[in-house]
Amino acid sequence: MTTIYRDVYSFLELVKKTVMSLFLKPLRVKETFQQLYFVANGSLWIIVFCVCFAAVVTILESSFHMKLVIQNDSMVPGFASLLILRELGAVVTALLLTSRVGAGIAAEVGSMKVTEQIDALRMLGIDPIQFLLIPRLIATTLGCMILCVVANLICIFAAMIISDQVLGYTPSMFLTAMNRFVQFRDLIFSVVKAMFFGMTIPMISCFFGFRCKSGADGVGSATTQSVVFASISIIFLDFILSYTFSYFY
Amino acid sequence: MKVEAKVGLLGFFSLVLIVVFAYLVGLISPLRDTYDLNIMYNYAGGIEEGSPVRVMGIKVGKVRSISFTPEYKLPSGEEVKLKINITVDKKAWKSIRKDSKFFINLAGVIGEKFLEVSPGTLDQEEFKSGEYVRGEDPPRIDQLISQSYGLAGKLIEILNKNEGSVTNMITQLDKLTTNFNKTLTLLDKTSKNKDMVRLLDNAVKISDDLSYLTAGLRSKKAEESYDIMHKLLFRLEPLDGPSIRKFLQSEGIKAKIF
Numbered sequence: 001m002t003t004i005y006r007d008v009y010s011f012l013e014l015v016k017k018t019v020m021s022l023f024l025k026p027l028r029v030k031e032t033f034q035q036l037y038f039v040a041n042g043s044l045w046i047i048v049f050c051v052c053f054a055a056v057v058t059i060l061e062s063s064f065h066m067k068l069v070i071q072n073d074s075m076v077p078g079f080a081s082l083l084i085l086r087e088l089g090a091v092v093t094a095l096l097l098t099s100r101v102g103a104g105i106a107a108e109v110g111s112m113k114v115t116e117q118i119d120a121l122r123m124l125g126i127d128p129i130q131f132l133l134i135p136r137l138i139a140t141t142l143g144c145m146i147l148c149v150v151a152n153l154i155c156i157f158a159a160m161i162i163s164d165q166v167l168g169y170t171p172s173m174f175l176t177a178m179n180r181f182v183q184f185r186d187l188i189f190s191v192v193k194a195m196f197f198g199m200t201i202p203m204i205s206c207f208f209g210f211r212c213k214s215g216a217d218g219v220g221s222a223t224t225q226s227v228v229f230a231s232i233s234i235i236f237l238d239f240i241l242s243y244t245f246s247y248f249y
Numbered sequence: 250m251k252v253e254a255k256v257g258l259l260g261f262f263s264l265v266l267i268v269v270f271a272y273l274v275g276l277i278s279p280l281r282d283t284y285d286l287n288i289m290y291n292y293a294g295g296i297e298e299g300s301p302v303r304v305m306g307i308k309v310g311k312v313r314s315i316s317f318t319p320e321y322k323l324p325s326g327e328e329v330k331l332k333i334n335i336t337v338d339k340k341a342w343k344s345i346r347k348d349s350k351f352f353i354n355l356a357g358v359i360g361e362k363f364l365e366v367s368p369g370t371l372d373q374e375e376f377k378s379g380e381y382v383r384g385e386d387p388p389r390i391d392q393l394i395s396q397s398y399g400l401a402g403k404l405i406e407i408l409n410k411n412e413g414s415v416t417n418m419i420t421q422l423d424k425l426t427t428n429f430n431k432t433l434t435l436l437d438k439t440s441k442n443k444d445m446v447r448l449l450d451n452a453v454k455i456s457d458d459l460s461y462l463t464a465g466l467r468s469k470k471a472e473e474s475y476d477i478m479h480k481l482l483f484r485l486e487p488l489d490g491p492s493i494r495k496f497l498q499s500e501g502i503k504a505k506i507f
Contacts (some may be wrong), residue, residue, distance in 0.1 A: 037252045040259050142260075149263040153270060175273060176308070180361065183299060184276040187267065 014129070014207050018137065021130045032135040039101050039143030044150065047096050050152045054092050055158040058083060063167055077163050078177035081156055085186040086245075087209055089152035094197035095146055100228040102205040105136055106226035109209025110219040118210070128210070136202040144198025145191050152190055189245045196241060197234050204230040275311065283310060283336040284378040286345075289329035294353045294362065301363045303354075304483065309341035311365060323383055333384070335364060346373035351384035372470045391403035 059080045062071040109132055112118050117126045156178070163169040169177070208226040212218045271277045293315065294453055314334045322328055339346060343392035346369020354365040364384075376382065439445050465471060 033253050033256055036256045044259065102253045107342050149266050150259075153266040179274060179299075180301070182274055184271055184274050187270055199252055 010211070011203075011207050014133075014210070015203060017129050018133055018203065021127060021134055021139070025127070025130050025134075028131070028135050029137070032138050035135050035139030036143055039097065040140050040146050043100050043143070043147060045098060046100065047093055047147050047151050048154050050096055051089065051092055051155040052158040053090055055080075055084060055155040056162050058088060059159045059162050060166065073167060075177065075180075076167065077159070077169055077174040078179075078181040080159055081174075081178040082181045082186065084155045084159065084187075085152055085182060085190050086242070087238070090148050090190045090193040090197065091132050091154055091234065093151045093194060094144060094183070094201070094234045095231060097140065097147070098201050098227055098234060101140055101143075102201040102230045103227050104222050105140075105202055105205035106209045106212075106223045107219055110205050110212035110222040113212040114208060114214050115220060129206075133202060133206045136206065137199060140202045141195055141198035144194045144201070148191055148194030149187070152187060161201075184247075185248065189241075189248075193238065193241050196237055200233045200237060201230050204233060267384060282341050284339065284376075285313070286335050286336060286337060287379065287381045288306040288333045288364070288384040288387055289318075289323065289381060290331045290333060290353075290384045291329055292386045293331055293333060294389075296333065296353050296362045296364060300361075301321045302336075302337060302366065303363055304344050304366045305368055306365075307341070309338045309366075314325040323381075327383070329383060331366070332381075332396045337366075341366060343375060344368045345376060346370060347376065348373045351382065353384070353387040 014091040017059045059076060062076045062083070066076055109118075112132070118132075122127050123129055160171050160174045163174045164171060205226040208222040208229070212222040268277070296312060296315070298312055298315055300312045301308045302312065312333055313336050316332045316334070317330060318332045319330050321330065321332065345366055348366040349369040352365045352367070354363055355361070356363055
């Protein structure tokens with residue numbers, strides 16, 4: 001138990017230092033853009049591909065269940081869109097970013113730790129948090145928000161096509177049904193969720209990267225742990241945020 | 250292309266998507282021409298912002314906002330405390346007239362609430378955008394239930410107070426039904442008796458003959474005959490024995506009967 005407390009304390013300490021560095025020290029703009037390119041542009045096609053299939057599954061499963069229960073699936077486009085906006089878009093994007101970007105950050109920072117590059121940075125008087133974490137934090141947060149918007153809209157578009165081709169609801173009928181349930185604030189809440197998820201991923205990845213033990217095993221272990229903990233944190237955060245946002249409805 | 254430009258393009262694309270989404274959900278509608286109406290209710294039956302507005306069953310707008318107006322009074326002096334601001338598309342605006350009615354209605358498998366507008370008559374004026382109009386309050390199911398509870402309570406009270414007479418009435422009704430049933434059974438049996446059937450057949454024939462006869466009696470010829478007979482009797486009335494004898498003697502007939 002003592003180890004868990006110590007780990008939580010270390011993580012909170014890292015969060016505190018990050019927040020202070022974020023507001024007190026100058027930003028590495030070029031590095032931030034490089035990271036943003038890696039996070040957003042680099043993950044775009046993977047995310048689009050995955051959310052398209054997630055949308056297909058959502059719409060078909062919803063239709064199947066509705067037909068099973070009330071023998072009518074006319075409401076499916078509406079609440080499938082709501083499900084996509086409230087949950088699927090943000091969570092799938094964040095989980096995919098965790099496995100691609102989070103693992104990458106943990107491995108990169110872990111390798112730097114193992115090869116004593118982080119110690120070298122400290123020796124040169126450079127704050128590793130300022131140098132490594134802040135650009136990644138900003139890039140992942142912004143990237144996650146951008147990708148969340150793209151994922152949500154592409155997901156709805158894919159759902160619309162499937163509704164037209166499989167369920168027989170024309171795009172106009174789909175949009176009418178969607179309008180019945182979906183509001184603009186659903187997208188806002190989704191982006192807010194993405195922002196929190198985007199902050200969580202580099203924080204956890206860098207935390208495990210900074211604590212990486214020496215050797216190839218250490219880097220592998222840090223990467224695995226960062227993906228696992230980031231995924232768990234995203235699911236947990238999703239619950240908290242969904243519960244909080246439910247008060248606005 | 251520079252990394253910054255690529256990232257910027259993606260960011261711009263996501264902003265465009267946000268605008269498209271806002272347009273799809275009706276938050277922004279630069280190309281749409283709509284009019285506003287303020288419908289006043291005292292009870293809105295669960296309608297929400299974004300609920301559809303339908304004219305003759307066709308969606309033509311939506312509820313834009315709902316606000317409480319505790320101090321609002323209609324020109325008639327009636328206090329109406331709930332304002333529902335709706336938008337109506339230009340295409341349906343001319344169908345809504347001063348005599349249109351604004352109902353709150355239910356539709357669909359999940360009981361979606363919507364605002365139904367009945368079309369007005371052509372001789373009535375159109376509304377002006379932003380005008381205030383009184384809506385038809387939907388029936389309150391909760392009140393109906395509570396009233397029916399009260400009614401049921403009173404019925405039970407009456408039944409308890411007049412338990413003896415109610416029981417007696419039910420017994421009498423039971424006897425009446427039994428007797429009526431017996432009578433019906435008897436009638437049924439009678440209608441199956443051969444003699445009775447023959448009797449009824451004959452009665453029908455007699456009735457037909459009588460009908461034919463009376464029809465003959467009502468004919469034009471018959472009426473003429475009645476007139477002649479009437480005149481004859483009128484003329485015969487003053488006749489007596491000496492007069493008849495005199496008549497017969499004058500005719501050269503010897504009548505010994507007188």
